[in-house]
Amino acid sequence: MVLEGGSPVAPPPPPPASPGCEPINARAFRYLYETVCADNAREFLTRFAPDLDAHRDLVIVHDPQPAGMITALKAAHPSLKTIWRAHIGLDSETPTTRAAWGFLRPYVEQYSAAVFSAAEYIPSWLRARAFVVHPGVSPLAPKNREMVRASSQHAWSQPCAHRSECTHACVRAAPSRVERTLGSLTCLVARPELTAA
Numbered sequence: 001m002v003l004e005g006g007s008p009v010a011p012p013p014p015p016p017a018s019p020g021c022e023p024i025n026a027r028a029f030r031y032l033y034e035t036v037c038a039d040n041a042r043e044f045l046t047r048f049a050p051d052l053d054a055h056r057d058l059v060i061v062h063d064p065q066p067a068g069m070i071t072a073l074k075a076a077h078p079s080l081k082t083i084w085r086a087h088i089g090l091d092s093e094t095p096t097t098r099a100a101w102g103f104l105r106p107y108v109e110q111y112s113a114a115v116f117s118a119a120e121y122i123p124s125w126l127r128a129r130a131f132v133v134h135p136g137v138s139p140l141a142p143k144n145r146e147m148v149r150a151s152s153q154h155a156w157s158q159p160c161a162h163r164s165e166c167t168h169a170c171v172r173a174a175p176s177r178v179e180r181t182l183g184s185l186t187c188l189v190a191r192p193e194l195t196a197a
Helices: 026-051 068-078 094-107 122-130 148-156 167-173
Strands: 058-062 081-086 113-116 128-134 177-182 185-190
Touching: 026 068, 058 068, 058 167, 068 081, 081 148, 122 128, 148 167
Parallel strands: 058 081, 081 113, 113 128
Antiparallel strands: 177 185
């Protein structure tokens, strides 16, 4: 689930104060972070709690901003299996990374496991429950190259090549969406006519 629309987004952890800058009020920042994460967790639970099986389902939370949702998720479902996915990191320890991990640690420690893009990003206190999954998409692949505006507009204006009887995994997984491909550009588009079937 992606929380969007009116959902507030929790701010990232604050950096340590730079020389000459006013220090961040850590208590006020943590309160803001926890309030936003609790609101998002409530929205998640409102949508999914009736169907959530804490013994069979797995919840994956991506990035630092929503990591604090874990407190409310575990309060509602103590046996829920959870994974925190960190898509970012730094391969060396700095005052900034120490401050960020110091802020995130009380939340990240509550997850069943954590997944990182590189072993160097894993803090020592989390190594026993952390796994590395390298990015599956090459940043140098053609579909990740910058596109000129005319190409992207052309891709969106083309009719979808897939039919309602399409066997692509995207249709089986989410029948209201199918892939639209132009060369190496692939995007998912809504197909309302498929939801009626």
